[in-house]
Amino acid sequence: MKLSTDILLRAGASLTLALAIHAQQIKITGIAAISASGEIPLESSVGTSQAKGSNPLKAGFGVASSTMLVEVPGDRSSVRLKQSDVQGFLVHSENSWSDGTLAGYAPSEELRLLVIKKGKARQYVTMDVKTTLVYSRTKDSSPKVLVDVKQYDDHTAKIVPKVMPLLPGEYAFMSILDEVHEDTNQRYESTKVNLKNLGRYRLYCFAIE
Numbered sequence: 001m002k003l004s005t006d007i008l009l010r011a012g013a014s015l016t017l018a019l020a021i022h023a024q025q026i027k028i029t030g031i032a033a034i035s036a037s038g039e040i041p042l043e044s045s046v047g048t049s050q051a052k053g054s055n056p057l058k059a060g061f062g063v064a065s066s067t068m069l070v071e072v073p074g075d076r077s078s079v080r081l082k083q084s085d086v087q088g089f090l091v092h093s094e095n096s097w098s099d100g101t102l103a104g105y106a107p108s109e110e111l112r113l114l115v116i117k118k119g120k121a122r123q124y125v126t127m128d129v130k131t132t133l134v135y136s137r138t139k140d141s142s143p144k145v146l147v148d149v150k151q152y153d154d155h156t157a158k159i160v161p162k163v164m165p166l167l168p169g170e171y172a173f174m175s176i177l178d179e180v181h182e183d184t185n186q187r188y189e190s191t192k193v194n195l196k197n198l199g200r201y202r203l204y205c206f207a208i209e
Contacts, residue, residue: 026093026095026101026105026175026177026178027093027094027095028091028092028093028094028105028175028178028202029092029093029094030042030044030092030204031089031090031091031092031109031173031204032089032090032092033079033081033085033086033087033088033089033206034086034087034088034089034090034158035081035085035086035087036085036087037085039090040079040081041079042079042089042173042204042205042206043077043078043079043204043205043206044202044203044204044205045072045073045074045172045202045203045204045205046072046180046200046201046202046203047070047071047072047124047174047200047201047203048070048071048196048197048199048200049068049069049070049197049198049199049200049201050068050069050070050071050195050196050197050198051066051067051068051195051198052065052066052067052068052069052195053065053066053067053195063130063131063132064130064131064132065128065129065130065131066127066128066129066131067125067127067128067129068125068126068127068128069115069123069124069125069126069127069142070123070124070126070174070201070203071121071122071123071124072114072121072122072123072124072172072203072205073121074121074122075116075117075118075119075120075121075122075170076170076207077122077170077171077172077205077206077207079205079206079207080206080207080209081206081207081208081209082208082209083165083166083167083168083208083209084165086164086165086166086208087160087164088158088159088160088161089111089158089159089160089173090152090156090157090158090159091106091109091156091157091158091159091173092155092156093105093155093156093157094155095155096154096155097151097154097155097157098154102155102157103151105175105177106149106157106159107149108175108176108177109149109157109159109173109174109175109178110144110173110174110175111144111145111147111159111161111171111172111173112124112125112126112142112143112144112145112171112172112174113142113143113145113167113169113170113171114142114169114170114171114172114205115141115142116170122170122172122205123142124142124172124174124203125141125142126142128140128141128142145161145166145171146161146162146163147159147160147161147162148160148162159173165208166208167208168207168208168209169207169208170205170206170207171205171206171207171208172203172204172205172206173203173204173205174201174202174203174204175201176201178201178202179199179200179201179202180199180200180201180202182200
C-alpha cells in the first residue's frame with residue numbers, strides 16, 4: 001500500500017512538472033471580479049505545491065491517504081466581496097484570443113473553494129484520496145466551481161460561475177500553467193523530487209461574505 005501511495009504521489013508530481021513547462025508561454029496580468037461599480041482586482045498570491053501521503057502502518061492497517069495541494073500563507077483573503085455584488089470575473093492577459101494562446105489557457109484557470117487551516121494558511125486541494133485494500137475513495141475537500149468561459153475582448157476572458165451567487169467562503173483561481181519561476185544561482189537542474197515543494201504557482205484569491 002505504501003508503494004502504491006508513493007507511485008501516485010510521484011506520478012502527480014511528474015504531471016505537475018510536465019504541465020508547468022508551458023507556463024513560460026503565458027502572461028496573466030491579473031484577475032478581477034465584475035461588480036455593479038466596476039472591476040475589483042483579486043488578491044494575487046504565490047502558493048507552494050505539495051504532495052502528502054500517510055504511512056499505512058501509522059494511519060491504520062491497510063489504509064493510506066494521498067493529497068496534492070497548493071498552500072497560500074494566511075487564512076483570510078484581503079479581498080472581501082459581498083455575495084450579491086459578484087457578477088463574474090475577468091482574466092486579463094498579454095496573450096490573445098486571436099493567436100490562440102488565451103483561448104487555450106483561460107479554461108485552465110480553475111476556481112475552487114479553499115480549505116482553511118485556521119491561523120495558518122489556505123489550501124487549494126486538487127486531489128484528496130483515501131485507499132484501502134478493497135477500495136479507493138476521493139474526498140472533495142476543495143470543490144471545483146463549474147464555470148462558463150468566453151471571450152470578453154482580445155486580451156481578456158470572462159469567467160462566470162454556472163450557479164450564482166457563490167456561497168460564502170474563501171476562494172481562489174489557479175492554473176497549473178501559471179508557475180512562478182524564481183531567480184537562482186544553481187548551476188544544474190535538479191532531478192530530485194521534493195514533495196514539499198513541487199513548484200510555486202500564482203493564485204488569485206478572494207472571499208465571499
